[in-house]
Amino acid sequence: MANVPKISERATELVEEVFQAITIPTYFRVDLTRDEQALQRGKPLPYLLVADQLIREFELKTVIEIGSMRSPLPHSLADFNPRCCNEGHSSLHLADTGANVITIDIDPRCAEILGQFKADFPNLHAITADGIEFLRDFKESIDFLYLDAWDVVKGTDYAHKHLVAYQAALPRLSPTCVVQIDDTDLMNGGKGRLVIPQLIRDGFQLVTWGRQAILVRD
Secondary structure (H helix, E strand, O other): OOOOOOHHHHHHHHHHHHHOOOOOOOEOOOOOOHHHHHHHOOOOHHHHHHHHHHHHHOOOOEEEEEOOOOOOOOOOOOOOOOOHHHOOOHHHHHHOOOOEEEEEEOOHHHHHHHHOOOOOOOOEEEEEOOHHHHHHHOOOOEEEEEEOOOOOOOOOOHHHHHHHHHHHHHHHEEEEEEEEEEOOOEOOOHHHOOHHHHHHHOOOEEEEOOOEEEEEEO
């Protein structure tokens, strides 16, 4: 057991492997053109590949996703189309690890879309609810928290909402855990503007940042 790396060490190694040939741009605005969104902006896939490997290697059992996959998947999960995969299909990537994945979204259409994949992913549970309320009521340990709700829109409290969601989950986060946040490449940190500094203050290590941020705690 002495040779088993900490999750922070392994996460750093995976980031170096996956991102070595990738450039991730950031934007100090939210009004991206279609071509910027599809062809220039960084994609969630490399971050999800790191996350999936961490879930498997460290046998992270319970994954909670706040903000479910919104769009149908018209191709194999292994394929990549920059226009189609801009949102990442995160719910299915996380479920593909075999972990128990609970994904929560206030929009019932998300549960309808994910219901089409129930036969392939019986470990994926889509719930229609308010994410913060769900986290406040959840009683089990959380090994992996994925935050991707409350879109980055000027004049809204999206950054505060993601901070509150993390704070609601904090009492249930396992000693060894991962927190991943989407859309951190927009508007001075996007969805992570407030929650990432708080995570660091709480002892988490930021291992990568850009389109998404991954933070781990040993």
